[in-house]
Amino acid sequence: MTAIQVIRSEWxxxxxxxxxxxxxxxxxxxxxxxxxxxxxxSRHDFDSMTPQDRLTFDPTFISFAGMSLGQLAMIVFGVLVxxxxxxxxxxxxxxxxxxxxxxxxxxxxxxxxxLALVVGMATSFAAFFLGQAMLGPHRxxxxxxxVLRAVxxxxxxxxxxxxxxxxxxxxxxxxxxxxxxxxxxxxLISNILGNVSATKKIGRFLPDQAGSKIMQVVSRPDDSTPYxxxxxxxxxxxxxxxxxxxxxxxxxxRDA
Amino acid sequence: MIELEGLTKRYGEKTAVDDLTFTVRPxxxxxxxxxxxxxxxxxxxxxxxxxRPTSGDVRIDGRHYDRLKDPLTAIGALLDAKAMxxxxxxxxxxxxxxQSNGIPRRRVDEVLDTVGLTAVxxxxxxxxxxxxxxxxxxxxxxxxxxxxxxxxxxxxxxDPEGIHWIRNLMKSLAGQGRTVFxxxxxxxxxxxxxxxxxxxxxxxxxxxxxxxxxxxRNSRGYVRVRTPQREAFLDALRAAGMAVAEVDGxxxxxxxxxxxxxxxxxxxxxxxxxxxSPQQASLEEAFMQLTAESVEYHAHGAxxxxxxxxxxxxxxPPGARAGxxxxxxxEGK
Numbered sequence: 175m176t177a178i179q180v181i182r183s184e185w186x187x188x189x190x191x192x193x194x195x196x197x198x199x200x201x202x203x204x205x206x207x208x209x210x211x212x213x214x215x216s217r218h219d220f221d222s223m224t225p226q227d228r229l230t231f232d233p234t235f236i237s238f239a240g241m242s243l244g245q246l247a248m249i250v251f252g253v254l255v256x257x258x259x260x261x262x263x264x265x266x267x268x269x270x271x272x273x274x275x276x277x278x279x280x281x282x283x284x285x286x287x288x289l290a291l292v293v294g295m296a297t298s299f300a301a302f303f304l305g306q307a308m309l310g311p312h313r314x315x316x317x318x319x320x321v322l323r324a325v326x327x328x329x330x331x332x333x334x335x336x337x338x339x340x341x342x343x344x345x346x347x348x349x350x351x352x353x354x355x356x357x358x359x360x361x362l363i364s365n366i367l368g369n370v371s372a373t374k375k376i377g378r379f380l381p382d383q384a385g386s387k388i389m390q391v392v393s394r395p396d397d398s399t400p401y402x403x404x405x406x407x408x409x410x411x412x413x414x415x416x417x418x419x420x421x422x423x424x425x426x427x428r429d430a
Numbered sequence: 431m432i433e434l435e436g437l438t439k440r441y442g443e444k445t446a447v448d449d450l451t452f453t454v455r456p457x458x459x460x461x462x463x464x465x466x467x468x469x470x471x472x473x474x475x476x477x478x479x480x481x482r483p484t485s486g487d488v489r490i491d492g493r494h495y496d497r498l499k500d501p502l503t504a505i506g507a508l509l510d511a512k513a514m515x516x517x518x519x520x521x522x523x524x525x526x527x528x529q530s531n532g533i534p535r536r537r538v539d540e541v542l543d544t545v546g547l548t549a550v551x552x553x554x555x556x557x558x559x560x561x562x563x564x565x566x567x568x569x570x571x572x573x574x575x576x577x578x579x580x581x582x583x584x585x586x587x588x589d590p591e592g593i594h595w596i597r598n599l600m601k602s603l604a605g606q607g608r609t610v611f612x613x614x615x616x617x618x619x620x621x622x623x624x625x626x627x628x629x630x631x632x633x634x635x636x637x638x639x640x641x642x643x644x645x646x647r648n649s650r651g652y653v654r655v656r657t658p659q660r661e662a663f664l665d666a667l668r669a670a671g672m673a674v675a676e677v678d679g680x681x682x683x684x685x686x687x688x689x690x691x692x693x694x695x696x697x698x699x700x701x702x703x704x705x706x707s708p709q710q711a712s713l714e715e716a717f718m719q720l721t722a723e724s725v726e727y728h729a730h731g732a733x734x735x736x737x738x739x740x741x742x743x744x745x746x747p748p749g750a751r752a753g754x755x756x757x758x759x760x761e762g763k
């Protein structure tokens with residue numbers, strides 16, 4: 175048994191179920207389309223903005239506006255990749271074929287992460303270019319300071335959201351339970367915690383809020399965030415590693 | 431060869447598998463028999479390293495399951511027909527298993543042909559009937575051409591033709607010198623396929639014996655006799671040294687004597703006979719009696735919920751006692 179064999183097997187698994195195609199397509203379409211729409215609206219709003227708002231106008235970040243919704247599809251992808259095994263009973267067949275559970279999990283995550291990275295990067299670059307096209311005269315260019323980092327970071331952000339979901343699903347096993355926790359958390363709770371002043375200090379250390387910092391090019395003058403773009407991404411990576419470690423420890427001990 | 435040594439699995443208070451020690455040998459079909467809930471599937475999952483034993487050990491050809499290199503080439507298992515992703519085609523299901531163990535792609539086509547699913551190879555598994563799912567599971571077990579095969583209730587959901595097919599498949603696999611271990615809750619099914627029998631009830635080993643031995647010890651032959659001169663004939667039979675039991679409805683049961691001798695005896699004593707019929711206790715009865723006793727035995731010590739699988743089982747016949755007849759010798763094997 176070599177890792178290459180298991181990775182090949184996991185690639186067959188991931189490409190042979192419909193959920194892979196529809197979750198990733200949805201992530202691409204929603205992120206780009208919503209980003210374009212918000213960018214087009216912002217272009218019209220620009221003239222009526224206060225000078226203060228014009229100063230902090232961040233065309234790069236605006237073109238990523240679709241990610242708040244598109245990330246939900248990435249979460250579904252990450253959850254289904256792992257929990258499909260459990261909800262179908264395939265896990266027993268899989269672990270009988272690959273009893274080294276660390277190899278099994280690492281191979282599955284490697285294949286799904288690679289796929290998410292390719293799709294995430296392509297989405298991020300497409301969302302940027304199409305969003306800038308919508309912004310017209312107010313657009314940013316890839317050569318501007320910090321912009322390439324933000325666009326590249328957008329791809330990493332989408333990937334990490336998916337991997338975090340894989341880790342959570344490995345711990346929880348049930349797709350309904352995993353989605354029931356992750357979807358409202360990232361769509362509602364994280365936003366609420368991050369915008370209410372009492373919880374803001376905690377909220378900005380949550381994986382999505384810390385990670386999305388990397389997509390910002392222009393920061394607000396009153397911004398008191400104690401980390402920079404890469405620091406934020408680092409915080410998100412720590413969350414992801416914690417979820418994966420938890421998943422691995424549970425998988426290693428658990429009866430299948 | 432599969433060796434179990436003191437294998438035990440507890441879930442909290444409940445003991446699902448209790449100190450099982452036996453060996454599954456190559457070249458024969460070994461039947462693994464027990465009522466539903468006896469611990470058969472749990473035992474099989476521990477054999478495959480899916481569940482962790484509370485104590486004890488299982489070895490596959492001398493090794494722990496997770497030490498096997500490419501385990502599907504050493505042992506193939508059908509656990510349950512639904513252990514697959516319904517959205518994947520039969521071909522892709524087998525392909526991902528083959529790839530994980532370095533099994534060549536052409537084996538996928540071969541095993542699909544063996545189980546008769548070539549025509550639906552590109553169809554999604556969720557559209558399969560239970561019988562087709564079972565065949566796909568069996569294809570997965572055969573994929574690595576393993577020396578050991580394990581089937582959990584393989585005839586479930588199969589039509590008569592399918593049942594016939596799986597029986598012959600198991601026999602031919604054993605005939606090739608492979609180890610075949612198959613579970614069932616039906617004695618009648620085992621009587622047709624198994625050469626050796628391991629019986630468990632409430633997770634405990636009840637019998638580990640060859641099939642011919644089991645049949646010889648359990649298919650008790652006796653002759654039922656009805657006569658209007660019951661008392662007189664009873665005396666005559668006893669005088670001739672025969673073991674007679676009086677049963678309900680006025681009939682007599684004579685053990686271990688051919689019907690001819692009883693008929694001759696009746697003629698000598700000028701006794702009128704209304705019935706003289708040789709009887710054979712079925713293996714199914716013997717099995718139910720065996721496992722019913724294990725439930726009775728455990729009822730005092732185990733939680734009430736442990737008995738739920740025993741409620742629909744007929745009570746042991748009056749007069750049945752543990753330790754009678756064949757059961758006495760199995761422990762030493």
